[in-house]
Amino acid sequence: MTDGNGERGADWWRGCVIYQIYPRSFQDTTGDGSGDLKGITARLGHVASLGVDAIWLSPFFKSPMADMGYDVSDYRDVDPMFGALEDFDVLVAEAHRLGLKVVIDQVISHSSDKHEWFVESRASRDNPKADWYVWADARSDGNAPNNWLSLFGGPAWEWDATRRQYYMHNFLAAQPDLNFHNPEVQDAVLDTVRFWLERGVDGFRLDTVNYYFHDRWLRDNPPLAESVAGTNGATTTYAFQEHLFDKTRPENLDFLRRFRALLDEYQDRAAVGEVGDEDRSLQTLAAYTSGGDRLQMCYTFDLLGPQFSAAHIRGCVEAFEGTVADGWVCWAFSNHDVVRHVSRWTRPGGDPDRVAKFSIALLACLRGSICLYQGEELGLEEAELTFEDLRDPLGIRYWPGVKGRDGCRTPMAWEAGADNGGFTAGKPWLPLPASHRARAVDAQNGEEGSVLAAYRAVLASRKRYPALVSGxxxxxxxxxxxxxxxxxxxxxxxxxxxxxxxxxxxxxxxxxxxxxxxxxxxxxxxxxxxxxxxxxxxxxxxxxxxxxxxxxxxxxx
Missing domain, CATH: 2.60.40.1180 (Golgi alpha-mannosidase II)
Incomplete structure (x- = not known):
């Protein structure tokens, strides 16, 4: 049931359409080449015109930017490159005026190594925060405590000369993992969540939600049979293990209940978790969204890959429907971590615009909530960048076998005839391809048959027929x-x-x-x-x- 503003109270998230904004690439208002919060506020009218229900902001917190903001050094402040807290408050007010919910990224499985918590933790073995991160002694031969691997390649352990111990990092060495077995850590993290709830945010996207806890006994992960056989096409060593002990631990369920209890202290708030769990993703999604006392919804990477067929879509959706009894899913075809789906799914000689229109019609008809990624409403393809253009540490490390994620993170194109597509008056932090500028918002506005027109029409149909939202x-x-x-x-x-x-x-x-x-x-x-x-x-x-x-x-x- 909806009110006059199209809102559905506490269940607004069920069947909603979320639009992901990558702040660094949305709109620059200062001329420094990077997007900012004021730029997002200025462009919210475009987002609202699509007919979406909410925006998801990728991290804008204070950060050294080792991993483009997913390494947070202060959970309660805006990084100066994006503006100030006051700019965030204005953004929230404008979004709410336009009828848009505001969802922000919470990156709490790890912090930056520049966070004051880690600075104190690494200073000694007996300070008040000594146990706030995952520390372990070396083996007798000096090697890491176990065989766990980083998602970004190499061991998930970094030696610290001050404590003379290893610390764990699932991602970059500059992103040490917080120790969620420590109740003080949980309390501190939840306090940062409350900070943003008090500022009026409507929900959270929980980054790597199944990575919060690790095995207390630091047991080795077993090898993955397919990797040993060399058949899984692994591009980093992470895919050579079955990750039984470094993530998706049972203790996480109790923390998610604490998280949900905090959300429920406020009116109409919701959370969506990112689940990356290989073959166990659906089981994990089911566990994290069932029972009404954990997360409202989660998403997996099932539809973020190269598979594009009726059988694949049916298999993924039926597997979810058969596994998740009372939970909820959020489907997406693109985000800031994967090649844009128009490029993934357009066959040689095919028409990208036709793929874009087909894809949004399909996504809008699936059962679940859906998430769009900025620029897909323009039919943007993956940008081809040179090595010299790269900013993503993953691409820089593994080029050319892995080109990284910068190709989907290039700036939005707003004005076809403007320098840098109207994104910035300066030099953009990533190049904006000429092909993207030709697809700018102003070039498609009012154009019958454009990808932008198709997005607006399809999302209007989704609202018009309630069975598509919640049936x-x-x-x-x-x-x-x-x-x-x-x-x-x-x-x-x-x-x-x-x-x-x-x-x-x-x-x-x-x-x-x-x-x-x-x-x-x-x-x-x-x-x-x-x-x-x-x-x-x-x-x-x-x-x-x-x-x-x-x-x-x-x-x-």
């Missing part, structure tokens, strides 16, 4: 690369069909559906004599009678 989902049998499912809710039944193939496809509508009334998504799909004809990368949305055959009335969930 159940049931897949229908098809042939070839066609995906078909039914969404039921709020007194309506919708039929959603997608042709992933590069050639036209026909699909006979099951008689059990009853008569189907087409709802135009502008892709050229037609129905003739109960056969649906779809063009390449075509999609169809239709309405059917709720009182049709009982065999069609048992939609899952």
């Amino acid at each position: 159940s989902i049931r897949f229908l049998d098809t042939e070839g690369d066609v995906l078909a499912f039914v969404r039921v809710g709020e007194g309506e039944r919708l039929v959603c069909v997608f042709n992933f193939a590069d050639e036209s496809a026909n699909w006979a509508l099951p008689p059990a559906l009853g008569p189907v009334e087409a709802i135009d998504l502008g892709t050229g799909a037609v129905i003739a004599e109960d056969v649906l004809s779809l063009p390449p990368l075509g999609c169809f949305l239709g309405r059917t009678n709720l009182t049709a055959s009982p065999s069609m009335s048992s939609e899952a969930r």
